[in-house]
Amino acid sequence: MMSDDVVPSLPSQRALGDLVTDVLREMITGARFQPGQHLKETELAEALKVSRGPIRQALARLEEEGHVELRRHRGAFVSTLTKTDVEEVHTLRGAIERLAVSRACTRMQGRGFAEMDAVLEQMKSVDTKIVPEDAVRLDLQFHDIIYAYCDHARVQRVWESIRGQVTVFLRARNASFPDFLDVGYSEHKELRDALALGDPQAAQDGIDKHILGAYERLKRLNLPDR
Amino acid sequence: MMSDDVVPSLPSQRALGDLVTDVLREMITGARFQPGQHLKETELAEALKVSRGPIRQALARLEEEGHVELRRHRGAFVSTLTKTDVEEVHTLRGAIERLAVSRACTRMQGRGFAEMDAVLEQMKSVDTKIVPEDAVRLDLQFHDIIYAYCDHARVQRVWESIRGQVTVFLRARNASFPDFLDVGYSEHKELRDALALGDPQAAQDGIDKHILGAYERLKRLNLPDR
DNA sequence: TATCTGTAGATTGTAAACAGTAAGTCATTG
DNA sequence: CAATGACTTACTGTTTACAATCTACAGATA
Numbered sequence: 001m002m003s004d005d006v007v008p009s010l011p012s013q014r015a016l017g018d019l020v021t022d023v024l025r026e027m028i029t030g031a032r033f034q035p036g037q038h039l040k041e042t043e044l045a046e047a048l049k050v051s052r053g054p055i056r057q058a059l060a061r062l063e064e065e066g067h068v069e070l071r072r073h074r075g076a077f078v079s080t081l082t083k084t085d086v087e088e089v090h091t092l093r094g095a096i097e098r099l100a101v102s103r104a105c106t107r108m109q110g111r112g113f114a115e116m117d118a119v120l121e122q123m124k125s126v127d128t129k130i131v132p133e134d135a136v137r138l139d140l141q142f143h144d145i146i147y148a149y150c151d152h153a154r155v156q157r158v159w160e161s162i163r164g165q166v167t168v169f170l171r172a173r174n175a176s177f178p179d180f181l182d183v184g185y186s187e188h189k190e191l192r193d194a195l196a197l198g199d200p201q202a203a204q205d206g207i208d209k210h211i212l213g214a215y216e217r218l219k220r221l222n223l224p225d226r
Numbered sequence: 227m228m229s230d231d232v233v234p235s236l237p238s239q240r241a242l243g244d245l246v247t248d249v250l251r252e253m254i255t256g257a258r259f260q261p262g263q264h265l266k267e268t269e270l271a272e273a274l275k276v277s278r279g280p281i282r283q284a285l286a287r288l289e290e291e292g293h294v295e296l297r298r299h300r301g302a303f304v305s306t307l308t309k310t311d312v313e314e315v316h317t318l319r320g321a322i323e324r325l326a327v328s329r330a331c332t333r334m335q336g337r338g339f340a341e342m343d344a345v346l347e348q349m350k351s352v353d354t355k356i357v358p359e360d361a362v363r364l365d366l367q368f369h370d371i372i373y374a375y376c377d378h379a380r381v382q383r384v385w386e387s388i389r390g391q392v393t394v395f396l397r398a399r400n401a402s403f404p405d406f407l408d409v410g411y412s413e414h415k416e417l418r419d420a421l422a423l424g425d426p427q428a429a430q431d432g433i434d435k436h437i438l439g440a441y442e443r444l445k446r447l448n449l450p451d452r
Numbered sequence: 453t454a455t456c457t458g459t460a461g462a463t464t465g466t467a468a469a470c471a472g473t474a475a476g477t478c479a480t481t482g
Numbered sequence: 483c484a485a486t487g488a489c490t491t492a493c494t495g496t497t498t499a500c501a502a503t504c505t506a507c508a509g510a511t512a
Contacts, residue, residue, distance in 0.1 A: 015298070015465070040493070051467045056494090060283070064290075066380070072241065073473050073494055088380045095325040095381075099317055154314045155321075157290070158384055241495070266463070277497045282464095299464055299504045 016050055017057035023048065024058050028067045028078055029168050035080040039068065065164050081168065082226045083219070089165050090215040094208065096158050097143070100150040101207045102200035108149045115145050116192050123185040132174040135184055139170055142188050146195075169218055176221055187213065242276055243283035249274065250284050254293045254304055255394050261306040265294065291390050307394065308452045309445070315391050316441040320434065322384050323369070326376040327433045328426035338375045342368065342418050349411040358400040361410055365396055368414050372421075395444055402447055413439065 024044070027033060039059070041052045048055070059076045062068045066085065068076040079085075104112070119142045126134050140163065147159045173180065187210060194206025250270070253259060265285070271278045285302045288294045292311065294302045305311075330338070345368045352360050366389065373385045399406065413436060420432025 017465090038493095042493080045467095052494095053466055057286070060286070064383070074475085075494065088378055091325055091329075091378070092322070092380045092384070095321045096318070099321040103317075152314055152317070154292070154318045154388070158318070162380070243495090268463075278464095279496060299502095301463065 015054075017054035020048060020050060020054045021058040021061045024062060025065070025067060025164050028062070029164055029171070033078045035078050037078045039076040039078065041075065065161050067164060081165075081223055083223050084226055085165065086169060086215075086218050086221070086223065089162050089169065090211060090218065092158070093162060093166065094211040096155050097146065097207050097211060098204050100146050100152065100155055100159070101195060101203040103150040103152060104146045105195040105198055105200060105203040107151055108195065112145060112149045113192070113196060116142065119145070120185060120189055120192060123188060129178060129182070132178070133171075135174060136167060136170045139184060139188075140167065172221055173218055177217065180217060241280075243280035246274060246276060246280045247284040247287045250288060251291070251293060251390050254288070255390055255397075259304045261304050263304045265302040265304065267301065291387050293390060307391075307449055309449050310452055311391065312395060312441075312444050312447070312449065315388050315395065316437060316444065318384070319388055319392065320437040320441075322381050323372065323433050323437060324430050326372050326378065326381055326385070327421060327429040329376040329378060330372045331421040331424055331426060331429040333377055334375045334421065338371060339418070339422060341371050345371070346411060346415055346418060349414060355404060355408070358404070359397075361400060362393060362396045365410060365414075366393065398447055399444055403443065406443060
């Protein structure tokens with residue numbers, strides 16, 4: 001308000017609450033907060049220089065995304081990830097991504113596959129062992145393309161609601177099992193080729209295999225049961 | 227605030243915003259508002275005797291459920307249902323209910339099937355042609371049991387996010403095709419028996435058939451394309 | 453007559469004040 | 483010494499007030 005930004009714009013094309021949501025999500029997934037930590041609206045508000053309104057809006061969103069738990073008259077607590085969460089996120093993801101690929105494989109046309117190939121090219125060339133975060137980013141980018149081309153607003157929304165947690169899991173996997181950092185290209189290439197057949201059934205089989213593989217690895221993570 | 231209710235309880239064990247959400251959802255699905263109608267926060271606030279805070283919370287929820295469309299600086303508009311919406315809701319529902327039955331069929335045990343049978347019994351005995359709303363209620367109750375026993379918080383949440391729209395579609399179907407009011411029992415009984423096998427694959431096949439049938443009927447509804 | 457611009461109106465986005473509730477603490481009593 | 487009870491504190495839930503933004507309409511101009 002008093003801080004005259006050189007760029008006074010960022011004309012809030014987006015709502016402030018959405019920006020706050022992104023900031024807090026990044027802080028949580030980036031482990032800037034402890035699991036179980038009590039996030040107080042007032043503290044967050046003055047830390048981010050906004051009022052409690054946008055903070056409340058953000059916390060409500062993050063609760064739907066599973067990043068925080070809201071307890072009445074108690075407030076928001078950073079979620080502790082459990083094996084149950086891993087199972088739920090991955091089974092749900094399998095269910096919707098199955099639908100997504102069956103639609104996307106007939107809608108991607110040349111342009112969609114070109115986008116995918118660009119990501120695959122980076123997966124192959126970038127040394128993800130040096131910057132593991134790149135592996136996470138590229139993995140998500142690949143799947144974002146599927147959801148974008150499946151042309152299904154509601155599926156897109158569900159994906160966005162679990163995308164943050166998927167990010168957390170991918171990061172945790174990379175931290176625990178750096179060996180898997182180089183299978184990214186081959187596995188996604190395989191899936192890309194399955195999609196290229198243009199057959200919904202083949203696409204579904206491809207994604208089943210893909211998600212199952214990812215889940216099997218994550219189950220080995222050392223997480224609390226609940 | 228000044229209106230001393232005879233029952234002073236309902237002491238807002240739930241948040242006021244949640245109550246408002248339910249009220250508005252019922253008003254929208256019950257066609258108390260016109261599709262496309264502009265819902266103004268101020269009007270709703272004074273009509274329901276609450277402030278704009280809970281109203282905003284409710285509208286945000288309803289937007290996620292697809293009942294209203296939020297346009298920045300314009301406000302909330304009651305959604306107009308299109309063929310695209312029918313397709314999206316039913317394909318998404320198919321995807322998650324497939325997952326739901328595969329889990330529920332091994333977790334329902336005796337108690338779950340007893341609950342289902344109670345609903346089936348009502349489907350058989352109640353004359354839904356006299357009170358079509360009963361057909362809707364029982365149909366939803368049946369599927370609620372599946373989601374309850376699938377023991378998957380995130381799938382449950384997705385179901386809740388489309389449940390209201392499914393309600394709208396069922397009502398619209400009953401209004402347009404009263405002939406279908408008596409197939410409710412047989413179709414659900416068939417699904418129940420598939421679940422009772424306790425085999426996830428059989429359960430998935432059963433639900434695929436069930437959802438497909440429902441969708442085929444709904445496609446005949448006369449709705450705008452977009 | 454059509455298009456552009458400016459103004460007015462209304463609505464949302466944001467901030468701050470108020471009230472109610474739940475948890476934690478300390479004292480008191482059995 | 484343990485258990486129970488009231489009290490205190492600090493948070494959230496809600497209300498109210500303010501400011502920024504957008505839309506729509508009217509008027510002027512080409």
